Every structure is written in structure tokens, then in C-alpha cells.
Amino acid sequence: MSEDGEKDPGKEQKSSAPRPNTAAARRERRAAASGTGSDAKAGKSAPQGKAGTGPGKGTTAGKDRPTPKRSGTTKEKTEKHSLFARIVRFLREVWGELRKVIWPTRKQMITYTGVVLVFVAFMIALVYLLDFVFLEGVDFVFGN
Amino acid sequence: MLSAFRSALATPDLRKKILFTLMIVAVYRLGAVIPAPGVSYNSVQACQAQVEGQSFFTLLNLFSGGALLQLSIFATGIMPYITASIIVQLLTVVIPHFEELKKEGQSGQGKLTQYTRYLTIALAILQATGVIALAERGGMFPNCTESIFPDSSVLTMAITVLTMTAGTAVMMWMGELITERGVGNGMSLLIFLNIAAQIPAEGANILNQNTPLVFGFVCLLALVIIASVVFVEQGQRRIPVQYAKRMVGRRMYGGTSTYLPIKVNQAGVIPVIFGSSLLYLPDLLVNLTGDPQNPSGFTQFIQTYLSDQSSWLHMLLYFALIIFFTYFYITITFNVDDRAEEMKKFGGFIPGIRPGRPTAEYLRFVLSRITLPGSIYLGIVAILPNFFLSLTGEGQNQNFPLGGTAVLIMVGVGLDTVKQIESQLMQRNYEGFLR
Numbered sequence: 001m002s003e004d005g006e007k008d009p010g011k012e013q014k015s016s017a018p019r020p021n022t023a024a025a026r027r028e029r030r031a032a033a034s035g036t037g038s039d040a041k042a043g044k045s046a047p048q049g050k051a052g053t054g055p056g057k058g059t060t061a062g063k064d065r066p067t068p069k070r071s072g073t074t075k076e077k078t079e080k081h082s083l084f085a086r087i088v089r090f091l092r093e094v095w096g097e098l099r100k101v102i103w104p105t106r107k108q109m110i111t112y113t114g115v116v117l118v119f120v121a122f123m124i125a126l127v128y129l130l131d132f133v134f135l136e137g138v139d140f141v142f143g144n
Numbered sequence: 145m146l147s148a149f150r151s152a153l154a155t156p157d158l159r160k161k162i163l164f165t166l167m168i169v170a171v172y173r174l175g176a177v178i179p180a181p182g183v184s185y186n187s188v189q190a191c192q193a194q195v196e197g198q199s200f201f202t203l204l205n206l207f208s209g210g211a212l213l214q215l216s217i218f219a220t221g222i223m224p225y226i227t228a229s230i231i232v233q234l235l236t237v238v239i240p241h242f243e244e245l246k247k248e249g250q251s252g253q254g255k256l257t258q259y260t261r262y263l264t265i266a267l268a269i270l271q272a273t274g275v276i277a278l279a280e281r282g283g284m285f286p287n288c289t290e291s292i293f294p295d296s297s298v299l300t301m302a303i304t305v306l307t308m309t310a311g312t313a314v315m316m317w318m319g320e321l322i323t324e325r326g327v328g329n330g331m332s333l334l335i336f337l338n339i340a341a342q343i344p345a346e347g348a349n350i351l352n353q354n355t356p357l358v359f360g361f362v363c364l365l366a367l368v369i370i371a372s373v374v375f376v377e378q379g380q381r382r383i384p385v386q387y388a389k390r391m392v393g394r395r396m397y398g399g400t401s402t403y404l405p406i407k408v409n410q411a412g413v414i415p416v417i418f419g420s421s422l423l424y425l426p427d428l429l430v431n432l433t434g435d436p437q438n439p440s441g442f443t444q445f446i447q448t449y450l451s452d453q454s455s456w457l458h459m460l461l462y463f464a465l466i467i468f469f470t471y472f473y474i475t476i477t478f479n480v481d482d483r484a485e486e487m488k489k490f491g492g493f494i495p496g497i498r499p500g501r502p503t504a505e506y507l508r509f510v511l512s513r514i515t516l517p518g519s520i521y522l523g524i525v526a527i528l529p530n531f532f533l534s535l536t537g538e539g540q541n542q543n544f545p546l547g548g549t550a551v552l553i554m555v556g557v558g559l560d561t562v563k564q565i566e567s568q569l570m571q572r573n574y575e576g577f578l579r
Contacts, residue, residue, distance in 0.1 A: 014375070090513070097381060097513040101408055104378035112374045119558040124340045126166075129171040131210075131341060138177045142185035 151569065158327075158568050165326035168318050169337060175218040175311060176211035176341070182304040183215045183279075184294050191292070210341050212275065215292065217311040219275055222334050224267035224426070225260075225316045226421045229331075232260045233476060265309060267521030271428070272308035276301060327568075328561035334573060335417060336557040339550045348527055366551055370527060373555040376521050379408040381514050383507070388491040404487075404494075406510060409518040415469035417524055420549050463523040470519035471512075480507040525552055562575055 081089070104112065153159050181184045192213055208221030234240045236256070245252035279292050293300070319330030351359045382403035414436075430446045484504035495500045497506050526548040 010200050093509075094516050096515045098408075098517055101379045101381045102513070104375060108378065109371065112378060113371050114369060115562050116374060116555055116558040119292055119562055120340070120554050123336065123558075124343050125170065127173060127337055127340045128344050129179065130170055134177045134225060138179070138185070139189075142179060143189070 150365050152565055153324060155572055156540065158565065159190070161325065162565070165322055165328065165333070168322055168326060169333075170319060172218070172315070172334065175314070176215050176216050177214060180215055180219060180304050180307050180311075182300040183291055184292055185540065187292050188213075188215050205454045208338060210338075215275075215279060217307050218315060219270050220271045220308050220312045221338065221420060222312070222315050222319065222331065223263045223424070224271055225319070225331065226262035226298070226335075226417060227425065228267055229259050230254055230418050230422060231263060236476070255491075261313075261316065263315060268312035269305060270307045272305045272312075274428075275308070276304055298559070327564050328438050328557065331554065332413060332417065333561065335556055339554055343550075368557050369528075369548060369551045371459075373525060373552060373557065376409055376518070377407070377556065377559055381406045381408065381510060383510060384495055385487060386495055387491045390491060394488070404483075404507075406514055408514055409470075409522060410515065411470045411473040411522075411551050412510070412517070412560065415466050415474050415519070415522060416549055416552050416556075417525070418469045419462055419465035422465060423458065424460070459527045462527055466523040466526055467519040468517060469551050470522060474511060474515055478511060480504045480511065483507060522552070 152162065164535060171439065179188065192488055208219060208223070211218040211221060232242070236246045242259075245255050248255075276293075280296060283308050293304075315334065322328060322330035322333055324330075347359075350362055382405055384401060384403050385406050386401045426446050430443045481504045484507060487493065487503060488499040494506060528548055
């Protein structure tokens with residue numbers, strides 16, 4: 001949930017804005033990107049500590065300024081949260097991943113369970129039989 | 145399913161593998177009943193008849209498939225091998241030299257396997273000595289007056305120890321042979337056999353001691369556990385992977401989108417095997433070294449809290465061990481960096497995530513999140529039947545083979561083996577067992 005949630009809006013924003021045709025429009029766009037654009041991005045990613053590993057963060061900012069450092073900011077973020085909050089977030093992420101899991105269908109369940117039962121039953125029968133035969137044999141050789 | 149069975153046997157390659165595995169199974173069971181040299185077969189049989197059903201050795205006996213009480217040439221079981229591989233794998237994290245070996249790849253792995261084997265032999269000698277000393281002192285069959293070793297000279301004992309150690313080495317070899325040339329994972333299959341060997345006797349035991357209603361309840365419980373194990377075992381998190389199109393000469397390659405399957409329980413049954421065998425170590429130690437007549441405080445502590453399946457400490461420890469080993473085993477077997485590197489090399493990427501390090505990090509993120517429910521599930525299934533044991537009470541904690549651990553191992557191994565046969569069938573375009 002967290003990963004997808006923060007990715008999608010960014011993509012939409014990029015694709016919805018039309019590419020500028022004239023030089024003036026380009027200049028305008030660049031100014032907007034370095035000003036409001038980056039601010040909005042930072043504000044959005046702040047509550048989520050995972051932002052550092054997200055793809056392409058910070059690269060959309062203006063070209064004439066250095067790329068913002070990532071490692072420092074993420075460290076601060078993880079330290080800020082208490083242990084309890086981190087556990088809660090971890091559990092929420094676990095739940096998010098669990099919802100993406102594809103579970104077997106009823107038909108699959110029946111076949112797999114049946115196959116496993118047959119296999120186990122076969123092996124138990126085989127081992128039982130082998131043990132019986134071998135025990136008799138050993139008894140014949142070593143017993144009195 | 146029958147037709148799939150026929151086509152499995154009709155494929156010459158697969159038929160060879162299956163028959164080879166069955167042959168190893170037969171040899172393994174034969175070794176479990178042949179008495180070791182120096183052991184009086186008749187007195188062992190007489191003693192066994194006396195202690196029928198009340199032996200405190202049942203837990204250990206389970207892992208040796210009944211061979212321990214038989215004092216056969218395979219009496220030590222594969223426990224030394226399991227313990228040795230746990231130790232070596234744990235050491236890869238602790239000792240830098242081992243870590244280097246592990247990173248080295250094929251040759252380093254070979255070196256590690258070699259160490260595991262040496263350690264197995266050392267542990268086997270220890271265990272065999274312990275078992276023989278115990279049997280000689282009369283601690284194995286209490287209240288049995290027959291002398292198990294007619295000739296208790298040092299030389300005879302040494303030969304017995306030697307034979308049992310050799311038996312362990314042979315078992316280790318057979319396990320590797322199954323992995324290499326047969327079907328399924330050798331080590332788990334041998335453990336599976338040990339448990340399977342105990343099932344008929346234990347089932348009869350439950351049926352005799354209780355009403356058919358209880359027996360039916362136990363069977364139903366086993367069925368529910370089997371179904372739930374299959375359910376979680378099949379659950380997958382599919383990470384989409386997109387492959388880039390490439391032109392090589394005049395041909396177009398790739399451009400397909402597949403997925404990287406990550407199972408909810410990526411580790412399989414190995415954590416359960418590791419956890420349970422680690423928990424039996426103190427039990428084994430106490431049984432082999434302690435004096436059964438007047439146990440010391442330490443021995444009593446271990447027997448009441450660690451060996452008893454229904455004690456809370458045992459369950460808690462078992463649960464924690466399983467979770468630990470699940471994470472541990474996954475980090476060992478599923479190398480996210482290698483996986484990401486491989487994907488990058490073949491022009492694949494996860495949509496929205498850069499190839500290389502970010503991909504590895506994403507994989508690690510998903511893997512660590514998805515493993516938590518997987519490990520908790522393993523722990524719950526393994527300890528859940530123990531609650532019922534304490535509920536039904538009186539003498540029921542001997543029916544361990546129908547407990548969660550055994551069912552988990554059996555179903556896991558069964559599923560693995562059948563799937564391997566299935567994939568071999570699929571290579572030849574036959575319809576498999578699983579549709």
C-alpha cells in the first residue's frame with residue numbers, strides 16, 4: 001500500500017502536464033518545478049520514512065541545483081519515529097504485502113491436499129511393509 | 145491422477161529417479177533394523193517388549209525412525225547431520241573465514257559441505273558413544289535386567305561405536321544421493337521416513353487407548369492441519385518483472401512480462417526441522433549423560449520444561465526458534481542482491497523500480513514483510529497440537545508423531561517431492577498430478 005500509494009500520484013502529475021512547446025513556456029515550467037514542485041514532493045514524502053528507497057525521488061527537481069541528499073534525511077526520519085510507531089508501520093506493511101498474495105483456489109486446494117494425502121499414505125504403507133519384512137528377516141537371522 | 149502416475153513411470157528418466165529413491169528408502173529401512181555388532185538382539189527385543197509405550201525416549205526415537213531403541217547400525221539417526229548443518233550455517237554468520245567461503249560460490253560451498261561432513265562424524269561419534277554407554281548402564285530400558293551387551297570389553301564397544309558412526313556417514317551419503325540423483329530433498333525425505341515409520345504404531349496406540357471418537361478427532365485435526373499447510377504453502381506474492389526487448393542480429397528477444405514468485409513460506413519445512421532438533425539437543429544431552437536413577441536438578445529442570453511438549457517454556461522457545469530460523473534460512477537461501485543482479489543482466493526490471501540496488505532493496509522489503517506471517521504460521525501450526533495434548537492429558541504427550549511438527553514435515557516434504565516430479569513431467573509436456 002505504502003509503495004504504490006506514493007508512486008502513483010507522482011506519475012500522474014508528470015504525465016498530465018503537457019510538454020512545453022515554446023522557450024517561454026519551458027522557462028516558466030522550469031521555475032515552477034524548482035519552486036513549488038519540489039516543495040510539494042518533499043511535503044508528500046515526509047510522513048513516509050521509506051521515501052529514500054523510492055525510485056527517482058529528487059531527480060525531478062530543477063537541473064541547476066544539486067540533487068538533495070537522501071541518506072541524511074532518511075536517517076533523521078527513521079530516528080524520529082518511536083519504536084512503537086515503527087512496529088505499527090511494519091505491521092501495516094506486512095498487511096499490505098499479505099493482501100497482494102495470491103492464494104490457491106478451492107479446486108487447487110482439493111487437488112493438492114489429495115495428492116499430498118496419497119503420497120503420505122503411500123510412503124507410510126511402503127515403510128510399514130518394508131519394516132515388517134525386514135524385521136521378520138532380522139528375526140529369522142538373529143533370533144532364536 | 146492415475147494417468148499422470150502412469151506417465152511418470154513411463155518416462156525412462158523419471159522412472160529411474162523414482163526407483164532409485166525407493167531403493168534408497170528400502171536400504172535405509174533395512175539399516176534401521178539390522179542390530180549393531182556386540183548387541184544381543186534377543187535381549188533388546190525382550191527389553192523392548194517390557195518398556196512398550198512408556199519409554200521416555202520416544203522423542204529421540206522419532207528422529208531415528210525407531211532405530212535407536214532397536215540399537216541398530218543406524219541408531220544415531222540423521223540427527224548428527226542436521227545438527228552439524230545447523231552449526232555450520234550459523235557459523236557462516238559468525239566466523240569471517242566461513243563467510244568468505246560462502247561468498248566464494250561453488251568451491252567455497254564445497255568446502256563448507258566438507259566441514260559439515262567432518263562435524264557430522266564428530267557428533268556421530270559423540271552420540272553413538274553416549275547411546276552405547278546409556279544402553280550398557282541400563283538407562284535406556286529401565287527395569288530391564290537382560291544384559292544388552294554380552295561382551296562389554298573396550299574393543300567390542302569401540303567396534304560398536306565405529307559401526308554406528310559409519311551408519312551415520314552412510315545415511316548422510318544416502319541423503320545426498322537422493323538430492324542428487326533421486327527426487328526430493330534427501331535430508332528432509334529421510335526425516336519424513338523416520339516419522340512415517342512411527343505413524344502406524346502411534347495410530348494404533350491412540351486407537352487402543354481411547355474411544356474411536358478421540359481417534360476420529362485426531363484424524364480430523366491432522367486433516368485440517370494438512371489442508372492449512374497446503375493452503376499457506378501455495379500462497380504466493382507475485383512480483384511483476386518486465387523484460388526489455390532486445391535485438392540480437394535480426395531476431396527480437398524478450399519483451400515478456402513474467403513474475404517473480406515469493407512464497408509466503410519461502411523457507412519450507414527446514415526451520416521446523418532445525419528448531420525441533422535444536423530443542424532435542426538438551427534432552428539428548430541429559431538422557432545420555434545423566435543418571436536415570438537419581439536425576440540432578442539440572443536434569444529435572446530440562447525434563448520438566450524443555451522435553452515436555454506441553455510445557456509453556458518448550459512451546460515459547462520452539463515458537464521463537466522457528467521464527468528465527470525462518471528469517472535466518474531465507475537470508476541464506478534467497479540472496480536478494482544476486483537476484484537483482486541477475487535480473488539486471490538479462491534486461492529485466494520490476495515496473496517502477498530501478499534495476500540494481502533499488503531492486504534488491506525492494507525485494508528485501510517484500511521478503512522481510514511477507515516472511516513474518518509465514519514464520520508465525522509455521523510456529524502456530526507446530527505448537528498448536530501441543531495445546532490439545534495438554535487438554536487431553538494423561539499419557540497423550542507420547543503421540544508426538546501426530547503433532548504439528550510431524551505433520552508439517554510430512555506435508556512439506558510430500559508437497560516438495562510431488563512438485564519436483566511434476567516439474568520433471570512438465571519438461572516432457574505430460575499432464576502432471578496437479579492441474
